[in-house]
Structures are given as C-alpha cells and as structure tokens.
Amino acid sequence: MPRPGGPPIFKDVGKLSFDFVPERMPHREKQLKTLKSLFHPLMEANLSQNALLVGNVGTGKTHLSKRFCLDFEEFARERGKNVRWVLVNCRQRATEDSVLLAILKKWDDRFPERGFSIPEKLNVLRKHLERERAHLIAVLDEADVLLKKGSDLIYNLTRFDEEYQEPRGSISLILISQRNILSYLDRSTLSTFKRNNVVEFGKYNQAELRDILMDRVKLAFFPDVVRGECLNLIADIASDYGDARYAIEVLLRAGELALDEDMREVVPEHVREARATTHALLSEEALESLDRPKMIALLALARKLEKKAYVTTGEAEEAYALASEEFGERKRGHTQFWKYIQDLDALGFIEAKPSGEGVTGKTTIISMQEVPARSLIESLEASLLK
Ligand SMILES: Nc1ncnc2c1ncn2[C@@H]1O[C@H](COP(=O)(O)OP(=O)(O)O)[C@@H](O)[C@H]1O
Ligand SMILES: [Mg+2]
Structure with missing residues (x-):
C-alpha cells in the first residue's frame, strides 16, 4: 500500500x-x-452461436471473453439489439444447479438458492429472455469441470430454442477450457460446435509478454519508474510459462518492493526478488485449479514437509486423513490418494520417487523442491477456508 509521502x-x-x-x-x-466474426450471424440473422476458447493458464482466455462480451453488448445496443452476458466459473460453481443459479442472478439477485429444479430454472430464464427480448451469451469458464461430471447443462443450453416453433436465437455459449473438450460433448451438442468455432490461445513468447507488460506499465506506474531492461527481464522469466498473469504478478511485486525500499525506481534486483517470492505454482489460479480433495492432499504433504525434506507415502496418507477430517472432506481411499500424489507430481508441486529397497521394503518418498512448504500451507489454508 502506498504510504502518504512514499x-x-x-x-x-x-x-x-x-x-x-x-x-x-x-x-x-x-x-x-475470430470471435467477432463467429458471432456475426447473431447480429445479422438472430442465430445462436457457440465457441470454445482453448489455451493454457494466463493466455488471456477469461479476459478476452469479457472484452468480447463487453464490446459485443455495446455493438448490439447501438443496433437496437439487447444482448446480455454472464460469465460463470464452473470450478467455483461446480454443479449445473449453481451455474444456472449464477445465470439467473443476473436478472434477479435474490433468486432463491433452493426450491427450483433445473427445468424450472430454465423456464424462468426463458421468461426473462422473452420479456426483455434479449439474447444471452453464457460464458462457461473452466467448462471442463462441468463436462467431466457429465453435465447435461451444456446440452440443455444448446437445445434451448427447441421448445419454439421457429428458431429464435435465445442463447449462445462460449466455453473456456485449458484443453480441447469437444470430445466430452455428445454428438448432437458437438454438431453445434463446428471445428472452426475453436479459438486457440497459444503461450506468449518473450516479445509478446514484453508488449503486454509495457501497456500495463503505462497504466499503472508513473513515467520512468520501470526501466525497459526490467520489462525484458520479467518477460524472460514469464516466457518459461507463457503466462501473462504471472508476468503481471511479478511486475506488481517488483513495484511493491521498490515502494517498500523507498526507491523512486524499479530496478532489476527488485524483479529478481519478486520472482523469488512469487512462484507460478503459488498463484491463486494454480492452487484453485486443484479440486478440494487434491488441495487437502497437498496441504497435508506441505505440513509434513515443512519439518523435513522427505516423507513416505504412508506418513503422507496419515496427514491426509487428519487434514480431510479438519476440512470436513470425505477421506478417499489409498488408490485415489496415490492418484493425487501422481497428479501433484505431474503438476510440479512435489516430486515422488521410489525409495529403493529399505528396511520397510519398497516405498515412495516425496519431497517438495519448487516452493517453500510454508507458503503453500498459507495459501492453501486461505483457499480452503474461503
Ligand atoms: N494480450 C493481453 N494483453 C493484456 N493483458 C493480458 C493479455 N493476455 C492476458 N492478459 C492479462 O493476464 C492475466 C491473465 O489473463 P486471463 O484472461 O485470466 O488468462 P486465462 O483465463 O487464459 O488463464 C489477466 O490479468 C489479463 O488481463
Ligand atoms: Mg481463466
């Protein structure tokens, strides 16, 4: 926080x-x-459109979808068409019921959490759209979470107009995911997503990240505070991940460090320090992309590993049982826990390797090399208590 006189x-x-x-x-x-031209038929002929945005974390999917919706809403308004939009994060709203609820709250903030079935909710939505003669663009962010649960919601929304004699173009969908999820869609929903409705977001390279950072520097900092070489350095660091979110986070942190030190300028050393304290794996995004049981498993591991360099799966599983109880989560069995370990290893949070032959026979030992256990504990506890 800037101090007065700082x-x-x-x-x-x-x-x-x-x-x-x-x-x-x-x-x-x-x-x-591409998105604008995909949605052209909506303006021209009132035809619903569906699109899928695919790309890694920090490639701008969520923000681009918001930018598109804001612009499109305005563009439509100027042409006398009422377009409404809602973005729902399916990871935070993990059931179709709560996704639908989030959509309805766009119209009625006090729509009751309970007491309406899904078909009833869809009907309420229909009434709102009819009354307002509105078209809804529903952006389902992290849609893979919903699809993996075998949700019918996407199917229902793409079939929304079938009740009517003539097509009306009531709802368009924008699905966002890190992976291409078309294979999760049933055949008839799939047919509404054509191949060219998939918009890909590649990782940013160093030069691209630099441009993104440059824009932010102009908006957020006083002139001449951030040196060009600092931007290059941040862009270099973040290009390992191609992640603009991480780049912006390091920029923010570097600025805060300069402020703390009462300096008038951000220098490369601030960037290095910022990097050392903001690890991509510790970002809220990275942690919240884990589902709750996996977060709890990681928390349990971090708690054990805060005190020693290596733990066995046996020790880890005990800690996991305790942590599950603490957060009121059902403890999953050994096989599932083992799966969590493998996933957490693949994501880079931990390293799991066979211990070789020992007194207790062969086991797996787990270590944490990328990030301090304590930082993980703090962030995970905060996320889990949210
Ligand atoms: N091309 C870009 N220009 C400016 N800012 C960007 C760009 N791409 C991403 N960002 C910023 O980076 C952060 C992460 O973007 P986001 O849309 O949340 O990524 P994703 O949803 O793909 O994980 C946001 O703060 C966003 O504003
Ligand atoms: Mg996103």
Whole structure:
C-alpha cells in the first residue's frame, strides 16, 4: 500500500489487479476478430452461436471473453439489439444447479438458492429472455469441470430454442477450457460446435509478454519508474510459462518492493526478488485449479514437509486423513490418494520417487523442491477456508 509521502511508484495499482480487464489486449487481436466474426450471424440473422476458447493458464482466455462480451453488448445496443452476458466459473460453481443459479442472478439477485429444479430454472430464464427480448451469451469458464461430471447443462443450453416453433436465437455459449473438450460433448451438442468455432490461445513468447507488460506499465506506474531492461527481464522469466498473469504478478511485486525500499525506481534486483517470492505454482489460479480433495492432499504433504525434506507415502496418507477430517472432506481411499500424489507430481508441486529397497521394503518418498512448504500451507489454508 502506498504510504502518504512514499515515493511515487504507482499511478494506479488497480490496473495490475486480476479483475482489471484491459481495453486493449496486444497479441490477441486475431482471437478477438475470430470471435467477432463467429458471432456475426447473431447480429445479422438472430442465430445462436457457440465457441470454445482453448489455451493454457494466463493466455488471456477469461479476459478476452469479457472484452468480447463487453464490446459485443455495446455493438448490439447501438443496433437496437439487447444482448446480455454472464460469465460463470464452473470450478467455483461446480454443479449445473449453481451455474444456472449464477445465470439467473443476473436478472434477479435474490433468486432463491433452493426450491427450483433445473427445468424450472430454465423456464424462468426463458421468461426473462422473452420479456426483455434479449439474447444471452453464457460464458462457461473452466467448462471442463462441468463436462467431466457429465453435465447435461451444456446440452440443455444448446437445445434451448427447441421448445419454439421457429428458431429464435435465445442463447449462445462460449466455453473456456485449458484443453480441447469437444470430445466430452455428445454428438448432437458437438454438431453445434463446428471445428472452426475453436479459438486457440497459444503461450506468449518473450516479445509478446514484453508488449503486454509495457501497456500495463503505462497504466499503472508513473513515467520512468520501470526501466525497459526490467520489462525484458520479467518477460524472460514469464516466457518459461507463457503466462501473462504471472508476468503481471511479478511486475506488481517488483513495484511493491521498490515502494517498500523507498526507491523512486524499479530496478532489476527488485524483479529478481519478486520472482523469488512469487512462484507460478503459488498463484491463486494454480492452487484453485486443484479440486478440494487434491488441495487437502497437498496441504497435508506441505505440513509434513515443512519439518523435513522427505516423507513416505504412508506418513503422507496419515496427514491426509487428519487434514480431510479438519476440512470436513470425505477421506478417499489409498488408490485415489496415490492418484493425487501422481497428479501433484505431474503438476510440479512435489516430486515422488521410489525409495529403493529399505528396511520397510519398497516405498515412495516425496519431497517438495519448487516452493517453500510454508507458503503453500498459507495459501492453501486461505483457499480452503474461503
Ligand atoms: N494480450 C493481453 N494483453 C493484456 N493483458 C493480458 C493479455 N493476455 C492476458 N492478459 C492479462 O493476464 C492475466 C491473465 O489473463 P486471463 O484472461 O485470466 O488468462 P486465462 O483465463 O487464459 O488463464 C489477466 O490479468 C489479463 O488481463
Ligand atoms: Mg481463466
């Protein structure tokens, strides 16, 4: 937080927050244009459209979808068409009931949490859209979570107009996922997503990240506070992941460090320090992409590993049982726990390897090399208590 009388570092630190949707998204012009042309038939002929946005974390999918919806809503309004949009994060709203509820709350903030079945909710939605003569663009972010549960909601939403004699174009869907999830769709839903409705978001390279950072520097910092070489350094660091979110996080942290040290400038050493304290694996996004049982398994591991370098799966599983109880989560069996270990290893949080032959026979030992256990514990506890 800038202190009164502190050095003039941030002009508007809010421009580095995760909620801020930039007006301009460098190196995403193509994706935005593709979406706009995909949705052209909606304006021209009132035809619903569906699109799928695919790409890794931090490639701009969520923000680009918001940018598109904001722009499109405005574009439609100027042409006398009422377009509404809602973005629902399916990881946070993990059931179709709560996704639908989030959509309805766009119209009625006090829509009751309970007491309406899914067909009833769909009907309420239909009434709202009819009354307002509105078209809804529903953005389902992290849609893979919903699909993996075998949800019918996407099917129902793509079939929304079948009740009517003539097509009306009531709802369009934008699904967002890290992976291409078309294979999870049933055949008839799939037919509404044509191959060219998949918009891909590649990882950003160093030069692209630099441009993105440059824009943010202008918005968030006073002039001449961040040196060009610092931007190069941050872009280099983040290009390992191709992740703009991480780049912006390091930029923010570097600025905060300069502020703490009462300096008028962000220097490369701030960037290095920022990097050392903001690991991509510790970001809220990375942690919240784990489902709850896996978060609990990781927390249990971190708690054990805070005190020693290596633990066995046996020890880890005991800690997991305790942590599950603490957070009121059903403890999954050994096989499932083993699966969590493998997944957490694949994601880079832990390293699991066979111990070789020992007194207790062969076992797996687990260590944590990437991030401090204590940082993980703090962040995971905060997420789990949310
Ligand atoms: N091309 C871009 N230009 C400006 N900011 C970007 C760009 N791509 C991503 N960002 C920013 O990076 C962060 C992560 O983007 P986000 O859309 O949340 O990524 P994703 O949903 O793919 O994980 C956000 O703060 C977003 O504003
Ligand atoms: Mg996202």
